[in-house]
Amino acid sequence: GESVGLHLPTLSVQEGDNSIINCAYSNSASDYFIWYKQESGKGPQFIIDIRSNMDKRQGQRVTVLLNKTVKHLSLQIAATQPGDSAVYFCAESLNRDDKIIFGKGTRLHILP
Amino acid sequence: DVKVTQSSRYLVKRTGEKVFLECVQDMDHENMFWYRQDPGLGLRLIYFSYDVKMKEKGDIPEGYSVSREKKERFSLILESASTNQTSMYLCASSFPRAGIYGYTFGSGTRLTVV
Numbered sequence: 338g339e340s341v342g343l344h345l346p347t348l349s350v351q352e353g354d355n356s357i358i359n360c361a362y363s364n365s366a367s368d369y370f371i372w373y374k375q376e377s378g379k380g381p382q383f384i385i386d387i388r389s390n391m392d393k394r395q396g397q398r399v400t401v402l403l404n405k406t407v408k409h410l411s412l413q414i415a416a417t418q419p420g421d422s423a424v425y426f427c428a429e430s431l432n433r434d435d436k437i438i439f440g441k442g443t444r445l446h447i448l449p
Numbered sequence: 450d451v452k453v454t455q456s457s458r459y460l461v462k463r464t465g466e467k468v469f470l471e472c473v474q475d476m477d478h479e480n481m482f483w484y485r486q487d488p489g490l491g492l493r494l495i496y497f498s499y500d501v502k503m504k505e506k507g508d509i510p511e512g513y514s515v516s517r518e519k520k521e522r523f524s525l526i527l528e529s530a531s532t533n534q535t536s537m538y539l540c541a542s543s544f545p546r547a548g549i550y551g552y553t554f555g556s557g558t559r560l561t562v563v
Binding site: 346373436 | 539552
């Protein structure tokens with residue numbers, strides 16, 4: 338069935354280092370994949386998305402990688418800053434509708 | 450600044466009460482969604498709507514209903530609140546093909562049922 342999950346519930350990273358947050362999905366029919374960031378007391382905020390016909394997409398300090406062979410999605414954050422501290426959700430969406438299925442989230446903790 | 454507004458940040462209600470959670474968006478989005486967020490379970494879809502007066506069940510609709518009388522407003526209704534409905538409720542809206550544009554979320558309503 339449809340499911341999106343994350344390998345690690347909590348990730349601690351030294352400030353200035355790169356962060357890599359991983360996600361596994363099970364529905365090979367999913368066409369869109371999205372990363373969201375949720376800061377304390379706020380709703381999730383869109384970071385970046387990628388379509389299934391791509392394997393990499395870059396934004397400002399963030400890169401999303403998609404490996405359809407092993408159904409794996411990752412979010413890379415370059416030069417992690419204290420403001421990156423949040424819970425990160427991966428999500429998938431089928432092409433034929435607009436429902437987004439969310440993973441359980443990974444908390445990113447920045448070490449000083 | 451476009452946004453999704455949820456009427457209450459915190460609510461405390463008694464078991465058996467009828468509870469209304471309101472969500473308003475000012476982006477002229479067709480699609481609106483209600484999720485609940487619980488620790489360790491992520492975001493789970495309760496109901497969604499692609500148009501006025503239209504609604505569809507999500508993954509966990511039991512104990513909930515919705516109303517969408519106007520395009521900008523999507524209400525979540527707990528007919529008879531129970532303690533297992535204590536949760537963070539998040540409303541979101543999007544244009545069609547949310548995978549491209551992503552959702553815009555409200556800040557959430559933390560509901561406690563006692």
